[in-house]
Amino acid sequence: MIHQLKKLGILLGLLGCMNHSILAATSDDRSQNSDYDLDEKTLHSQEVPVDEIQRFVQIYALIKDNYVRETSDDELFEQAIKGLVSGLDRYSRYLTPTEYHQLIQYTDGDVATVDFDLSLDRAQRQWYIRGVRPNSDSAKLGIHNGMPVYKLDNTELKDLNPNQVKNILLGAVGTVINVQVAPVGQPITVVRNKKIEVEIATTLLKNQVLVIKVPVFQQETASEIKSILEQYANSKVKAVLFDLSNNPGGLLSAAVETADLFLNNGIIVTTRSRSEGSQTFQALPSKEFEGLKLGILINSRSASAAEVFTAALKEHQRAWVLGEKSYGKGVVQKLFPLPNGAAVQMTVSHYFTPNGNMIDGRGIQPDQSMPRLANIKDNTYLENVADALLKH
Incomplete structure (x- = not known):
């Protein structure tokens, strides 16, 4: 030695x-x-x-x-x-050759979850791990069936419903989540590597507010939203509410294109990088949807590209933002492959809002705070948010 x-x-x-x-x-x-x-x-x-x-x-x-x-x-x-x-x-991390190989099989904007399930013992108010397969990535980390889970990313689970727990598990493919399997001690860091198919969903509420749920910003998001709005062009829609709660981000380009649908001019977002300089994305002149009343619903898990879209419409006073402060992930990451098959995933740029505000670590504050209570049903909460939007 x-x-x-x-x-x-x-x-x-x-x-x-x-x-x-x-x-x-x-x-x-x-x-x-x-x-x-x-x-x-x-x-x-x-x-x-x-x-x-x-x-x-x-x-x-x-x-x-x-x-x-x-x-x-x-x-x-x-x-x-x-x-x-x-x-x-x-956000930055070193990827082993196996982790890097898994990551490049996916596309930016893909949504994923962990490779195991969680089930609730209602009598004990305790969540347990289920569905761990032999030789899976989680099994290699020491995770096994029947193991209790107390927190996910420092969020206690005992008072959450299954849908809320599912939303915490979901995230951008290749990102990590910390799983606390003991009341105290270090959590286990698990990579989200199980791809989930997601689609934009629409709901027309009784108060004639059209809710467009955008789970993640993908390549076709802008064109899909444009098509949805054209379908409702002759209806009596009073406002459109973009539900970006639990949206982990996705493609920056998709968020920029979607914001551009509703802005006539001005800056959408600026990226600043020490190694690559600054880049500014500007809105192109368009009046197609200028008379449409817009709202955006965000929560503490709305991140990255979702924050770019929200900040652009908020600071140009084009949309009324409701909900909770967003996550605060305003970074561009790149993969740096290494000769041994591994890679470094590293932050190279920061996002800045049209007014020059940094997103990372700060998040976007809503115009109207409307936190979601644990015991309120999803439909009831959306209706309350939509009513608040109409009153604005």
Whole structure:
């Protein structure tokens, strides 16, 4: 082991005398191309911080010599890389070759859930894990059938109904959810990798408010919404309420196109990046739906592209926003494939609203706060929100 550390120290010392390159492949929202030319995709170089590297080697030696369980070099370096990336923010992470292979099979905008089910023991008011398959990703994490679940992403489950729990489990494909399986202690981080098919749904309420439920922003979302509104063009619809509650986001381009249906001019969203500069998305002149009264319903799980759409219509005073403060995920992430088949999923840009407000970590405040109570039925809540929209 001492010999290995000496070699590592010599290698790192040599690295300190030269530059190294960070390699990446990029796309609109995230890269899905792992076959890139190393020379063409070299972005920039920077000197290796020698003092910090030496400190890393010292800690590495301490662990190799003293940790209670013998650990391999591969295991330690894998953990070090994961910590390096995950420490950047709550979205960036290192993907193993298997995780990366799973992720690139999906399309941006896909919605997914975990690969197990949750069932409620009503007598105990306790949720339990069911449906774990042998050799599944969750099983490999130590999750098994009959295991109790107390929290999902720090939300207590005991007073939630099945639909509310289902909504927490759903999210953008490839994102993670923290599953608390003990009253105290560290949660288990599970990747949402089971794709769920979702569609836009419409409901015309008795008060003539048309509710359009948008579960996620996908490639055809704008054209689908345009088609729905054209179908109701000759009806007596008094207002349209976009239900974006539990919408995890999806494609930025789809949110921009959808917002553009209802804006005549001005900024929809701006992205700012240290490595790629800024990009501003402007609305094109259009008066097709300018006389339509609009409302947007959001909650604490409305995120990313859903927040971009909401902020654009709110700040241009084109829609009345109701519900709860949104999640606050205003980032663009990209995949950086690595030669060993793994990848780094990293935040490269932030979203800013038309008024220049940062979305990430702050969320969008509704114009009218209308939190959803646990004991209220979905239909009743929607009717209350629709009534509030008409009164505005």
